[in-house]
Amino acid sequence: MSGAVVAVILLAALLHAGWNALVKAGKDAFLTSVLVASGAALISLAALPWLPAPEPASWPMLCATVVLHYFYYGLMSAAYRHGDMSLAYPLMRGSAPLLVAIASAPLLGEHLSTLQYAAVACISAGIFSMALAHGRREPAAAGASGPSSPASPATPVTAPRHGRAVAYALLNAGIIACYTLVDGVGARRSEAPVAYTMWLFVFTAAGLLAWTLLRRRIEFRAYAAAHWRVAALGGAGTLGAYALSLWAMTQAPVAAVAALRETAILFAAAIAVFFLREKISPRRYAAIALIASGAALMRYA
Numbered sequence: 172m173s174g175a176v177v178a179v180i181l182l183a184a185l186l187h188a189g190w191n192a193l194v195k196a197g198k199d200a201f202l203t204s205v206l207v208a209s210g211a212a213l214i215s216l217a218a219l220p221w222l223p224a225p226e227p228a229s230w231p232m233l234c235a236t237v238v239l240h241y242f243y244y245g246l247m248s249a250a251y252r253h254g255d256m257s258l259a260y261p262l263m264r265g266s267a268p269l270l271v272a273i274a275s276a277p278l279l280g281e282h283l284s285t286l287q288y289a290a291v292a293c294i295s296a297g298i299f300s301m302a303l304a305h306g307r308r309e310p311a312a313a314g315a316s317g318p319s320s321p322a323s324p325a326t327p328v329t330a331p332r333h334g335r336a337v338a339y340a341l342l343n344a345g346i347i348a349c350y351t352l353v354d355g356v357g358a359r360r361s362e363a364p365v366a367y368t369m370w371l372f373v374f375t376a377a378g379l380l381a382w383t384l385l386r387r388r389i390e391f392r393a394y395a396a397a398h399w400r401v402a403a404l405g406g407a408g409t410l411g412a413y414a415l416s417l418w419a420m421t422q423a424p425v426a427a428v429a430a431l432r433e434t435a436i437l438f439a440a441a442i443a444v445f446f447l448r449e450k451i452s453p454r455r456y457a458a459i460a461l462i463a464s465g466a467a468l469m470r471y472a
Contacts, residue, residue, distance in 0.1 A: 210406020232357030254336025
């Protein structure tokens, strides 16, 4: 994989970690997700008139991925509502590359080298190690349970405590793997991966907004007025992250891109330490080293 493609994927990973941090930091994970998707859609609507339309062969993939993204946003919000980001995020992002690597050969006809499979395994092992270290040792974040929960920062994390978060995260990993494979094909067929990405966000945001205005109209209006900056920042972040990822999938095997993209957990850890002032245990530093090693292997594979 070329250095330029690796750099693009790492930038996408940084942007992805950033907008996920915005969602988790929000008072309502689902409404924040809707704001982020809406911000991406507004940017897309402004840019689409100047871009070539995706080829007709990609539209079935586009329709399929829009439906998958509805489930993605719902499951992501549920996982963050029931557990900490440092538990849910690694499970969602760490499981998906393994599933993509397994499925890409029979479905896409892509075969990774031995070194690339080693890189996928290394990255996924590091991400799972971070999640397991969290589940065994670390306290639940005060914001993870919501304001009405009796849990406090001193409450130990137990398996029952975060069972739902783990379930939602693993279900979402399957969704992520599905839309990664679908979009890997769609971006290539489109011959216009940036426009493909923008149409994806336009249609996804339209559905999310329609459902939200139907079910939570008054609440959403007040939330949007108070948090409009999240729509701008998060929208730009998620749009940039996914557009860069889909472009990379036109230049390299989908499974390799999917694995390297999940180094976003490294950036999420840095955000937690330097901006959220969270502490990272020695076990987590070891997991970070595994992820970094996998990224280096993928660069030279």
